[in-house]
Amino acid sequence: MPTPDADESTDQTVPLRRSLGLYAVLTISIGAMVGSGIFVLPGLAFKIAGPSVVLAFFLAGLVVLPAALSKAEMATAMPQSGGTYLYIDRAMGPMMGTIAGFGVWFSLVFKAAFALVGLSAYLEYFVVHPERVVAAILALLLVGVNLVGIKQTAKLQIALVTAVIIVLIGFVSVGVPLIDVASFETFTPFGMKGLISAAAVVFVSYSGVTKVASIAEEVRRPGRNIPTGMLISVGFMMLLYPAIVAVIVGTSAAEDLSRTETPMTLAAQSFLGSVGVTVIAGVAVLALLSMANAGIIASARYPFAMARNSLAPSFLGSVGRRSGAPVAGILVTGVVLIGLVLFVPLIELAKLASAFQLLVFTLINLALVAFREAKLDWYAPQFRSPLYPAPQIFGIVAALLLLTQMGIVPLVGAVAFVFVGVFWYRTFGKSRAVKASASRDALRLREDARLVESSAAAVTSGGRRLVLVLIRRPTRPARQQTLFRLALRLVSAPGGRIHIINFDARTAGMVPTDRDRAAADALGIAITAENYTHEDRRGMVHRFVEHEGVDLFIADLPQDLRATRHITRDLRWLREHLTCDSVFLRNRAVEDIDLIAVLGTGGPYDPVKIEMADHIARYETASIRFVHLTPSDSPLAQGDSIHAYHEQLGGVLTVAWDDRVEATDDLVETLAGLARGANLVILGAPTHRFQIVTDLADRIAESVDCPALLVHTPRLEKPGMITRFIQWWVN
Structure with missing residues (x-):
């Protein structure tokens, strides 16, 4: 009783x-x-x-x-x-x-x-x-x-x-x-x-x-x-x-x-x-x-x-x-x-x-x-x-x-x-819940060493050999400049190549500018560009990526996702079918960069996010901040283990860094608050979460008061069957 x-x-x-x-x-x-x-x-x-x-x-x-x-x-x-x-x-x-x-x-x-x-x-x-x-x-x-x-x-x-x-x-x-x-x-x-x-x-x-x-x-x-x-x-x-x-x-x-x-x-x-x-x-x-x-x-x-x-x-x-x-x-x-x-x-x-x-x-x-x-x-x-x-x-x-x-x-x-x-x-709780548990922590600890090793290799890789920049219609000139600027920071220098596919006839021949070309020439980076009015945009981009062996695809997301569903649908299809890494710019154009916030560490996207953050920060003379959240009732030692992981990641960076680990039940608002002061935010956008408007990653990107890069990679190492089953249950 x-x-x-x-x-x-x-x-x-x-x-x-x-x-x-x-x-x-x-x-x-x-x-x-x-x-x-x-x-x-x-x-x-x-x-x-x-x-x-x-x-x-x-x-x-x-x-x-x-x-x-x-x-x-x-x-x-x-x-x-x-x-x-x-x-x-x-x-x-x-x-x-x-x-x-x-x-x-x-x-x-x-x-x-x-x-x-x-x-x-x-x-x-x-x-x-x-x-x-x-x-x-x-x-x-x-x-x-x-x-x-x-x-x-x-x-x-x-x-x-x-x-x-x-x-x-x-x-x-x-x-x-x-x-x-x-x-x-x-x-x-x-x-x-x-x-x-x-x-x-x-x-x-x-x-x-x-x-x-x-x-x-x-x-x-x-x-x-x-x-x-x-x-x-x-x-x-x-x-x-x-x-x-x-x-x-x-x-x-x-x-x-x-x-x-x-x-x-x-x-x-x-x-x-x-x-x-x-x-x-x-x-x-x-x-x-x-x-x-x-x-x-x-x-x-x-x-x-x-x-x-x-x-x-x-x-x-x-x-x-x-x-x-x-x-x-x-x-x-x-x-x-x-x-x-x-x-x-x-x-x-x-x-x-x-x-x-x-x-x-x-x-x-x-x-x-x-x-x-x-x-x-x-x-x-x-x-x-x-x-x-x-x-x-x-x-x-x-x-x-x-x-x-x-x-x-x-x-x-x-x-x-x-x-x-x-x-x-x-159907209801997954996108809302703060995911933390002993099983998840155990998997995380076993993955830390591999992620740090992969991140170190990515940071020292020297960038991507071929970067493809997509300019959709319509794209404002300032955002076009941001896309090219990002490509310039992420491509291999010297010896790399940036290729631009432009579907905006109004700006044909305007991108890249003479200033952009001069900056690329100084770094030993080749620039090629093509202008199209082709209806099958995603098919053309997909064929180019497969034929040319593109290493990184860069595009921007519309400001109003609801009003431009056809554009978002095409970009989502490309992200899911391309064999290269993808980066999608959300919010306003990038201006001066002093601080880059990397949100949500400890997952399979860390090597790609950290590589991009380090390359951009190195050229912009910026610092990096790791941001991670735990449930409000989680033990203090759980936060300590995340700080320790950040210490390992910081050891592979070539720029200054700090971190913020906070316990909360309000995931989106807290992340937005911790990212305040950053000029650029980088976060992962896994396939099963990249939905229009309701997606957790998109809600976070929408809440931060700065440009956000949503990163995706198909190059994830698949764990064994038992590990995948455990991950399915604890996630």
């Missing part, structure tokens, strides 16, 4: 006071587990596994342990308020974070719906009512309570946790001596398949154990108290759950137990009498109501957190002025919750909640593997999962095994949600 303090919101920017000791950690962790699982599931699981349901609860706990160890370690490495979404996003990137965010949200909503339907069954002991309608009404009321704010419910939640634990221990103490051993004679009537299937269904009973990691920032001595509290609480529940279920099975008729949705009151009737039944039913109602309320509190914060990280529509990140609650997130959660309560059977709610939780726990274990294998300097947990990676491998394999035993609906639901998460990220 999660407390509000244990919700997994990731939007915490103000440091919190460390006031929670080991006992508080135990209370939160145990309280987060107790709820619908034990009050409703024993009967449903008994129908699947028979008396071996007792063992099923224990096995489910074993599968939870690796995730508890993994999350305890990550919490001590990053003792900040956060949760599953935060760790997975930081470990494996925003796409996996998106999948995790959806997964945890779905799991919490299904668990809340399951609790409400179970609650309505226990209410039958007090008043006759249509169960689903009452459950929907309760869901509506809880949504209203949460729209007002959650502070009003915090103390009540803590009191309920204590009361429920006392009642459950009393239930076991009184019931154990009355167990009929004969009830367990046929222990596994449905074999191992039934046992494993039941373990999968009851897995949701342990889902709250890792919630304490979400409040790591408030825990004293987190390196000791978090792992100790989590492991003790899991161990305690692995004993308490089977003991409760053993009492239920041993004191109830098998036929009745397999049909009931209120197994604890069924058992209580045989040895606690009417008063005991009323007490159990009353505690169940309060516990399940509290569980449902906590589920809404926690789940509503996932759309909120994802919106703040640009992975969901911005309106989901809004909060109420008075309540401070994520209003849109609560409303979206409420709509889904009411739909589930009204139309999804109880057993399917339990299976789907467990299925999504199994998938999330698999991602938690994978996140720890990502952090460990990345070998990052800033990842220094105070607690380390023992016997790594054996527990994590066991947890991943066991969770996936349980997932396959839950039936077609939960399995299809889990797989579908992964595809939905991938599709959502690829």
Whole structure:
């Protein structure tokens, strides 16, 4: 039964006071587990596994342990308020974070719906009512309570946790001596398949154990108290759950137990009498109501957190002025919750909640593997999962095994949600998210040496043998001069050649000017030019590049991309089909150059960007500034590693340089601010991002107050299949 303090919101920017000791950690962790699982599931699981349901609860706990160890370690490495979404996003990137965010949200909503339907069954002991309608009404009321704010419910939640634990221990103490051993004679009537299937269904009973990691920032001595509290609480529940279920099975008729949705009151009737039944039913109602309320509190914060990280529509990140609650997130959660309560059977709610939780726990274990294998300097947990990676491998394999035993609906639901998460990220979140993670950093570190070596070779190459300059119609004379000036700085000197293809009849013969020719002659650079009115412009340029072996293609982009789609379409086609590097000038013409800003370092475009920046800066007597951004919640050591990479790049330059590394959630505006003062900006324009207007690179270029060069190269070294797969997931 999660407390509000244990919700997994990731939007915490103000440091919190460390006031929670080991006992508080135990209370939160145990309280987060107790709820619908034990009050409703024993009967449903008994129908699947028979008396071996007792063992099923224990096995489910074993599968939870690796995730508890993994999350305890990550919490001590990053003792900040956060949760599953935060760790997975930081470990494996925003796409996996998106999948995790959806997964945890779905799991919490299904668990809340399951609790409400179970609650309505226990209410039958007090008043006759249509169960689903009452459950929907309760869901509506809880949504209203949460729209007002959650502070009003915090103390009540803590009191309920204590009361429920006392009642459950009393239930076991009184019931154990009355167990009929004969009830367990046929222990596994449905074999191992039934046992494993039941373990999968009851897995949701342990889902709250890792919630304490979400409040790591408030825990004293987190390196000791978090792992100790989590492991003790899991161990305690692995004993308490089977003991409760053993009492239920041993004191109830098998036929009745397999049909009931209120197994604890069924058992209580045989040895606690009417008063005991009323007490159990009353505690169940309060516990399940509290569980449902906590589920809404926690789940509503996932759309909120994802919106703040640009992975969901911005309106989901809004909060109420008075309540401070994520209003849109609560409303979206409420709509889904009411739909589930009204139309999804109880057993399917339990299976789907467990299925999504199994998938999330698999991602938690994978996140720890990502952090460990990345070998990052800033990842220094105070607690380390023992016997790594054996527990994590066991947890991943066991969770996936349980997932396959839950039936077609939960399995299809889990797989579908992964595809939905991938599709959502690829279509909505990718262009907006700040991409940083342990996996990405690990790939980056392995690529640094190669990139520095390639950059050094490019800087000392002496320039391009043949540079092609395209003058489209219409192009202002000042921009034509800028294109030629860029070509003059990037071509080999002496011995290089600049060829101009001019489709603007108004300026035929005007470019290059006599001054340009004189400058080229002084450097030993040949100039040739052709004027055309040919309709198949891109075809002609493409044939020239292929026939002559052009090394670099230079063109300018129209100021208004929307109004000149045909021109942009041709340039995009050329960029995608030419076998040489391409440079596209955006914004106004280049004037005096004192400072060149290279945006976004650490990628495959670095050698080309740095070569061009160094050649231009050398001839213009300018300096270079490397600019790179990280997420606002990234560790300081991550920025240090980027500074170190810039130091290596600076070592291959022939001009003065500096760098700016900043943490932010506003990628475009921050880059524009850091580039302020530069006379020229250089950034990469990969194929999949070079879209009209909506492209990230173009939005950045549009926001900077100076000329921008968008660079593309087809000469990227393709990594191996496994590396490409990892890059696809973390990017």
